[in-house]
Amino acid sequence: MQKAKYKISVIVPVYNKKDYLEQCIDSILSQRYGNLELLLVDDGSVDGSGEICDKYAAKDERVRVFHQQNGGPTAAVMTGMREAAGDYYTFIDSDDYVSKDMLEKMAGCLTGREGEVVCCNHVLEKQKETVPVIQPLTPGVYEGAKLEEEIKDKLLGRENRIIPMSRCMKLCEKSVFEGNEKYYDTTLRMGDDFNLIYPALLKSSRIVIMEEALFYHYRYVEDSIVHAYDPDNAKSIAGWYQAVGQIVRDQNVPDGEAKLNREYCYMMMYVMKNELRNPDKNYIQKIQGIFMEPEVRGRIMNTPLSVTSRANALLYLGMQYPNKTLLHILRMIVKRYDASGKKGNRKTGI
Numbered sequence: 001m002q003k004a005k006y007k008i009s010v011i012v013p014v015y016n017k018k019d020y021l022e023q024c025i026d027s028i029l030s031q032r033y034g035n036l037e038l039l040l041v042d043d044g045s046v047d048g049s050g051e052i053c054d055k056y057a058a059k060d061e062r063v064r065v066f067h068q069q070n071g072g073p074t075a076a077v078m079t080g081m082r083e084a085a086g087d088y089y090t091f092i093d094s095d096d097y098v099s100k101d102m103l104e105k106m107a108g109c110l111t112g113r114e115g116e117v118v119c120c121n122h123v124l125e126k127q128k129e130t131v132p133v134i135q136p137l138t139p140g141v142y143e144g145a146k147l148e149e150e151i152k153d154k155l156l157g158r159e160n161r162i163i164p165m166s167r168c169m170k171l172c173e174k175s176v177f178e179g180n181e182k183y184y185d186t187t188l189r190m191g192d193d194f195n196l197i198y199p200a201l202l203k204s205s206r207i208v209i210m211e212e213a214l215f216y217h218y219r220y221v222e223d224s225i226v227h228a229y230d231p232d233n234a235k236s237i238a239g240w241y242q243a244v245g246q247i248v249r250d251q252n253v254p255d256g257e258a259k260l261n262r263e264y265c266y267m268m269m270y271v272m273k274n275e276l277r278n279p280d281k282n283y284i285q286k287i288q289g290i291f292m293e294p295e296v297r298g299r300i301m302n303t304p305l306s307v308t309s310r311a312n313a314l315l316y317l318g319m320q321y322p323n324k325t326l327l328h329i330l331r332m333i334v335k336r337y338d339a340s341g342k343k344g345n346r347k348t349g350i
Contacts, residue, residue, distance in 0.1 A: 007085065265300055
């Protein structure tokens, strides 16, 4: 199969992003790579985003639109994959946009081999600055023993991810997703991308890490779900733990349980950070209720963890010893950090 013949399905879950949607769609339809289809999955938008999708479908035959009741981003992505006709899938969020040579350059790394994944990097688009974000893996082609040892064995249970577990910034041969539907949980508000991408990477036969390749523009939106307080954050991680545990068992991940518990503890640092942003006065009681629950506390206290980040070390201390004084200090630190405008980018991390 010649490279020009690879059909790429671009899947965009859409929910109430009217202000950014046209820039997103325009950036996809203006790609230099012509053999693509664009699947816009309107997940119950009420702000006119669905009408914008229909407008583009009416004037460009490459665009297909699917309207459904709101079920969350994972449900929208599942619809897109179910309807996709391409050989390769890529995912773009509806408030982001991409460089016009993204698909051309990423497709240039393809061989047509079943199970291959190409990874690019991204630019964090803030209001007053743009920040390039390069993933830590050395650029190159990973396959065979190199793929197993340098990527698959290190995907789970590390403080710093070697590959972002975002569904974005990747071009994936479709077979890596086949049979993984049982791991997807549409109720999760945190960790849902992990359940999609982790089993896909475990099934991969070839991974390409591109050099530079700052093609994807992630828009830093202050009111985005990843930046706001989520009262159900801890419940999401509990569901995530069950789903990823099933992946680990099904795929016979070496040292899987220990890796899973380490990953869980790192995820719980985000739960702690989230709860420190709780606007209610009873935030201390809620944090103690979460982290003193016997099963949670057992995992945290019995899992050896390497923590090098100073911020993570403080959060980890709060997880281990959630007393009133320490939590009060941590809350002040988080508030000061947020006021400086330096909130982290969870979208491409956890």
